[in-house]
Amino acid sequence: MNVYFIGAGPGDPELITVKGQRLLREADVVIYAGSLVNPALLAFAKQGAAIYNSASMTLDEVIEVMEKAAKSNQTVARVHTGDPSIYGAIKEQMDKLDKLNITYEVIPGVSSFLATAAALKLEYTLPEVSQTVIITRLEGRTPVPEKEKLASLASHNASMCIFLSVHMLDNVTNELINGGYPADTPIAVVQKASWPEQKIIRGTLSDIAAKTKEQSIDRTAMIVVSRCLDSDYALSRLYAPEFGHMYRDAK
Structure with missing residues (x-):
């Protein structure tokens, strides 16, 4: 295998997978997304490895480095x-590698929406509150299909994790309210989940934008909107004594 696409995790260097860390240690060439990946992860790279920050590179330049290696x-x-796999722009890289007959493998990682749930001590799928998690973003320079506009998705009132949109938080909350979320729906903004400088802002759709502006948060943050943030819920049937399954008889 020549190329490994490695999910480095949300920021905490210990949240890269064991396999991802091993492959990073073994690599002769490291190309990392410098605008987002914690540079502390580069400490795993072996001495003498060539290291490239793709934040300043074009797609063709990235592929050129891979092809040479x-x-x-x-x-x-x-x-x-x-x-x-989530807003990683890896498909275009893999397609070019296919044309060059360069082999590759994808190593999954811990997504920031999962680190955000951990930071909030949140379960996205509480019984009788929400059993669906929507991962999306507000339309910006990258367009969004018409049926995937925030207002359309909001009609489900499901738990929603919104990437790459905190700098447009006023627009986000307007879309969500226009789509059907009540203005008092709880919402949280988590900047740099799992990093030492992690920040958490909690509020409702009606006040979160102002609270976030006060903290000068306008990038590298996840937006979570969900009744699971502060709601009564039914207990899981999995552990209910009267609920039997293949591993335990009902009592």
């Missing part, structure tokens, strides 16, 4: 933040 029989660790 592959021709020299070197191993490349392409390090993405969180899990690379």
